[in-house]
Amino acid sequence: MLTSDFTFYSLLVPSIMSSLGIIMLCISHYNDLPHYLSSYAYALILFGLAILLNTILSGSALIEISSLVAILYFLSCAFHSKAIYERLTVDYLWPTYIYLISLGAFGIYYYTQVTADQTARLLIIGMTTAAIYLHRPIVFLRTPTRLRIDRYLKIFTFVTAVIAIGRAIVLTALLNDEGFVAHYEPAWAFTQLLLLLIELIFLGMFISCAILDLVLKLEQERYRDPLTGLLNxxxxxxxxxxxxxxxxxxxxxxxxxxxxxxxxxxxxxxxxxxxxxxxxxxxxxxxxxxxxxxxxxxxxxxxxxxxxxxxxxxxxxxxxxxxxxxxxxxxxxxxxxxxxxxxxxxxxxxxxxxxxxxxxxxxxxxxxxxxxxxxxxxx
Incomplete structure (x- = not known):
């Protein structure tokens, strides 16, 4: 059931992601911390779990639970998107998330157990990921930002969607047989490091946003009248x-x-x-x-x-x-x-x-x- 290819180093990335998610989830339970921190914590935990399963399971075992792994990954993208939308005060739509997750998971199931087609699987993962992050593209684009870091967060969300699709296209061009990408060490190692880098950038942005929120709140209490919001x-x-x-x-x-x-x-x-x-x-x-x-x-x-x-x-x-x-x-x-x-x-x-x-x-x-x-x- 377990693949013989994985090593300690291959477990490093999913372990780091899950650990960061658990730590952030504990921290986010303190009073007055923004909700987007807990949403992002769930995203990290689910993401780490999905990568872990892809890393340690053999090809036959992955075929059996391919839809479950896809659901875990897409659900992590949904919580990540939810955290971004909460931070930017954009209304997110859980029905749309559920529809995209279901559609993506069905596509993975079909092209794994009915018709084995790794190219289709990769493209489905990339396109579904991008669609989840930008499930309300016009509203997302038009919503004004309060701080400069919010603009950076919005820009990097678009960059992440582009990377998701570009990654699928590149891996499709490089890998021609029907194996699992997780068992191609160079491609899988690069993919994991790229995902870890993206998550660390988002983690830094969310922590920076939370710190700025705290500073603004303290400034509001120090310099503003609580009833009217005007200067005291x-x-x-x-x-x-x-x-x-x-x-x-x-x-x-x-x-x-x-x-x-x-x-x-x-x-x-x-x-x-x-x-x-x-x-x-x-x-x-x-x-x-x-x-x-x-x-x-x-x-x-x-x-x-x-x-x-x-x-x-x-x-x-x-x-x-x-x-x-x-x-x-x-x-x-x-x-x-x-x-x-x-x-x-x-x-x-x-x-x-x-x-x-x-x-x-x-x-x-x-x-x-x-x-x-x-x-x-x-x-």
Whole structure:
């Protein structure tokens, strides 16, 4: 049942893959680690097991369980693809995975036990592998990436699919008889090393992604308001330090405060008050530029910094925020909660002057409140 060709070295690659998978599976069970780590761990374990069976079993034994080995391999590809899609926040489709795995396993069974054709088997493995990794190619291609490493992950997924098909074509050209590729030492050793290299690259990418996620989460907790996702005071200070101190540039500060927010809390409750704050936060984000930042500095008080901007443009942004909030009441349990905001505007050139600019914007906000609210004033 076992082949006499395998050695300790031929067991090295499947052992490494399975061991890495088991270690990653244990690590992934810790709290707050991303789900794609456990999916990739299952992929490594199944992949190692499939390679192990291909390595140690004789040709006759492989014929008997060819479909099982194919299912293990294709299932490992499915979990690997699932990990990639989870990381990139692309919806994966298990029905499509199951269909492709079934189709590939049937093809392996047919060209092993009904008609012995190694060329067909190799092509089926390559094409099915590529199809599993790219089972939603258009959505996968169009989904935007958050980080540079996500772009690399997407590119390498396409490269892996190409390698899977190219490997099948090359082995088909090199091997002409009806034996099993696993028993051709040079070709099998090269194939195993290539697969190990690919998996190590993916492993490094996934670990890097998990570390970056952890760093971003810590940064989010340190510099962001947990309710609105806006900068907190500490985050605002860090952002101000990055503002260009060129004396030829002008910057703006908007101090904004929701009108009659206390009455909203008293009438609808603090839970609805939180929804109001999240609602206005989304309006802020929709109406500022990419380089601008909004900070929640009090209960219903917000500070917006607009670097390198002309006076007219700053007032236009403030007016867009005011109008959109006025025209977009919060919808809650079939109720329309009308909201308005008052905004004070000031300008500065040197970042060292921002405290004075904030005080001036706060004075403008006070004037807007005194003059009837729902308006913009400059001190």
């Amino acid at each position: 005071r500490r985050g605002l200070e860090a952002y101000i330090q990055k503002i260009n101190s060129d004396p030829d540039l002008q910057h703006a500060v908007l101090m904004a405060d929701l009108d009659h927010f206390k009455s909203v809390n008293d009438r609808y409750g603090h839970q609805v008050g939180d929804l109001v704050l999240q609602h206005i936060s989304q309006i802020f984000k929709a109406n500022i530029r990419k380089k601008d930042q909004v900070s929640r500095i009090g209960g219903e008080e917000f500070l917006i910094v607009l670097p390198n901007i002309q006076k007219d443009a700053a007032f236009k942004i403030a007016e867009r925020i005011r109008l959109q909030l006025e025209d977009t009441p919060l919808q809650h349990e079939q109720q329309h909660i009308d909201l308005t905001i008052s905004i004070g505007v000031s300008f500065f050139k040197d970042p060292a002057e921002i405290e004075e600019a904030i005080l001036a914007a706060d004075q403008g906000l006070y004037q807007a409140k005194q003059m009837g609210r729902n308006q913009i004033q400059s001190a």
